[in-house]
Amino acid sequence: MTPAKLAATVLSAARSVFETRGLDTSALPEATTVERPRNPEHGDYASTLALQLGKKASVAPRELAAALAEELGRQPGVKSVEIAGPGFLNIRLDAAAAGVLARDIVLAGAAYGHTDTLAGERINLEFVSANPTGPVHIGGVRWAAVGDALSRLLRAAGATVGTEYYFNDAGSQIDRFAKSLYASAKGEPAPEDGYGGEYIAEIATAVVAEAPDVLKLGEPEALETFRRVGVELMFAEIKQSLTEFGVRFDTYFNEKDLHNRGELQEALDRLREQGHIFEADGATWLRTTDFGDDKDRVLRKSDGDWTYFAADCAYYLDKRKRGFDRVVIMLGADHHGYIGRMKAMAACFGDDPAKNLEILIGQLVNLVRDGEPVRMSKRAGTVVTLEDFVDALGVDASRYALARYSSDSPINLDIARWTRANNDNPVYYVQYVAARTFNVGVQAAEIGMARGDAADFRPELLSHEKENELLKTLGEYPAVVARSAALREPHHVARYLEEVAGAYHRFYDKCRVKPQGDDPITEVNIARLWLNDATRTVIANGLGLLGVSAPERM
Incomplete structure (x- = not known):
């Protein structure tokens, strides 16, 4: 029996008690939860429903708990119910009810853990969106890992998700990039405000190879060539490195399209219709202070040029026009001041900023070796890039490590720890269980031991305390997925998988799956093989949500 x-069952029992006693059933919640007690001696699960309903029903919580306990005790699969404190219910399941979960997980396979908690929601998730002026740096790497994991989580919770990379190919940063390439191609140092690193020389060389006469052109024409071709080459490299990292976007959105299709003007017109536009000092402004922003924002400058914020407005409107109910944007720590203006902008469009727009802020990441930060990149010169990160840790360890921590907390990742082949390395600890569970299945097959038909599975034989502990841990997976998706926090999945790994190790040490020596294969062995395979299913599913492999051998 799953916790859900x-x-x-607890809620159904409460409804029965209320109806029998003539109590107002409208006081009953639409759903309730059960939790695992910290002390296993207190039972398998605990419910606080009697405490929650006592006052509403004008019944002492402990009296209501007694009635609930009596009703629950008659339910199939419930072994006993004890009342604790002012009205807590401590529930124990019989072995068969607990053990049947192993079969259910195996039969569900890759679908186990999927829920419909976000069904009907259409979410646009934008992350990374690094300007194509250089390789993806360490901050972008964090968002690549966390954003991709979040997209998988949201889909597992039933949402329709569109992932998006905003390709900014306009503005002063691109101008400096083109000038840096041009200078490199001519053998000159980069401009004072330009970009350095070996990658600039590499891209410049590639531009010249593609446009051999570029240096014979006048400076304006040459700069335009370096801009156009250089951006194409740089962005192709960014896409390739992200693909190798396991991250693919549904949409790569080009900022120039907003300008070419007239969407900035459309956004301005929409905001004017809403009554939030005003003119001052020859410029066009959006009155975002009406919705909590610290100052009003310019959309079009006095010289007629659009501002970056105008493009932000047009891009947001474009996403909403494409049918997304919720726009989620993942940004780095240096964009914290961005939240107020974006929330106000959504309100200016007539949207509910609390419902239609979410902005997630990620903190800094430091890669550490021997206690010292790794700062210099072989190619970028001043930052650690995606390639540097993967070279140091590998794809699996990189993705797991970055998704393992709350994104709103700075982290220091020690290269030695995350490349160590022992249990001190969290990803190794979890992947080792994936490999061990697979190997147990292989060894079982070698001696002719198979799970057999589900109808012949004997769940009541999984009665050992370590089997029960593992079953309860596996049963929490759907709730972990739903909670992680709702909170936009993939790190809960990683931490949960480490709990599963620990519970499996304790089970494996105490409960033999295969018979020893020439001992016959018993129904207990078969039941434990189901539990072993259920564990591999959960580990593989959870790692899959993080974009990490579940290896068959280590």
Whole structure:
């Protein structure tokens, strides 16, 4: 019995008690939850429903708990119910009810853990969106890992998700990039405000190879060639490095399209219709202070040029026009001041900023070796890039390490720890269980031991305390997925997988899956093989949400 099914049973029992006693059933919640007690001696699960409902029903919580306990005790699969404190319910399941979960997980396979908690939501998730002026740096790497994991989580929770990379190919940064390439091609030092690093020389050389006469052109024409071709080459490299990292976007959105299609003017017209536009000092402004921003924002400058914020407005409107109910944008720590203006902008469009727009801020990441930050890149010169990160840790360890921590906390990742082949390395600890569970299945097959038909599975034989502990841990997976998706926090999945790994190791040490020596294969062995395979299913599913492999051998 899963925690969700038990919670539904508790609620059903409460409804029966209310109806029998003539209590107002409108006081009952639409759903409830059960939790695992910290002390296993207190039972398998605990419910606080009696405490929650006592006052509403004008019944002492402990009296209501007694009635609930009596009703629950009659439900199939419930072994006993004890009342603790002012009205807590400590519930124990019988072995068969607990053990059947192993079969259910194996039969569900890759679908186990998927929920419909976000069904009907259409979410646009934008992340990374680094300007094509250089390789993806360490901050972007964090968003690549976390954003991709979040997209998988949201889909597992039932949402329709569109992932997006905003390709900014306009503005002063691109101008400096083109000038840096041009200078490099001529053998000159980069401009004072330009870009350095070996990659500039590489891209400049590639531009010249593609346009051999570029240096014979006048400076304006040459700069335009370096801009156009250089950006194409740089962005192609960014896409390739992200693909190798396991990150693919549904949409790569080009900022120039907003300008070429007249969408900035469309956004301005829409905002004017809403009554939030005013003119001052020859410029066109959006009155965002009406919605909590610290100052009003210029959309079009006095010289007629659009501002970056105008493009932000047009881009947001474009996403909403494409049918997305919620726009989620993941930004680095240096964009914290961006939240107020974006929330106000959504309100100016007539949207509910709390419903239609989310901005997630990620903190800094430091890669550490021997206690010292790794600062210099072989190619970029001043920052650690995606390639540097993967070279140091590998794809799996990089993705797991970056998704393992709350994105709003700075982290220091020690290269030695994350490349160590022992249990001190969290990704190794979890992947080792993936490999061990697979190997147990292989060894079982070699001696002719198979799970057999689901109808012949004997769940009541999984009665050992370590089997029960593992079953309860596996049963929490759907709730972990739903909670992680709702909170936009993939790190809960990683931490949960480490709990599963620990519970499996304790089970494996105490409960033999295969018979020893020439001992016959028993139904207990078969039941434990189901539990072993259920564990591999959960580990593989959870790692898959993080974009990490579940290896068959280590």
